[in-house]
Amino acid sequence: QVQFVESGGGLVQSGGSLRLSCRTSGISFYFTAMAWYRQAPGKERELVARISRRGTDYSDSVKGRFTISRDRAQNVLYAEMNGLSPEDTAVYYCNTDPPLGDNWGQGTQVTVSS
Numbered sequence: 001q002v003q004f005v006e007s008g009g010g011l012v013q014s015g016g017s018l019r020l021s022c023r024t025s026g027i028s029f030y031f032t033a034m035a036w037y038r039q040a041p042g043k044e045r046e047l048v049a050r051i052s053r054r055g056t057d058y059s060d061s062v063k064g065r066f067t068i069s070r071d072r073a074q075n076v077l078y079a080e081m082n083g084l085s086p087e088d089t090a091v092y093y094c095n096t097d098p099p100l101g102d103n104w105g106q107g108t109q110v111t112v113s114s
Helices: none
Strands: 003-007 010-013 018-025 034-039 046-052 055-058 066-071 076-081 090-096 108-113
Touching: 003 090, 018 034, 018 090, 018 108, 034 066, 034 076, 046 066, 055 066, 076 090
Parallel strands: 010 108
Antiparallel strands: 003 018, 018 076, 034 046, 034 090, 046 055, 066 076, 090 108
16 A cells, blocks of 8 residues: 655744655655655645656755655655745645655645744
């Protein structure tokens, strides 16, 4: 059974940092392209960072501030987020890239105050 369990979100001030984690199971994590997605209130879910055998890639909105990484031994995906702004407020999810249908975790809420 595919599972994604995100954690690490919270409330931070503008300019602060957070580290998100995503524990995965039920997928071949070692070989699978993974991504972080986020959904802000009233907006569509968007991909913000991806990691694959070709390397990493970021949306323009987070480039230079977010770093995606993975621990293949532990099947864990990470997102290091620096220089957070209120525009980063959203629920953050991890999933494969492209995402596995409706197999979404509960996400982790990130709230950035100004």
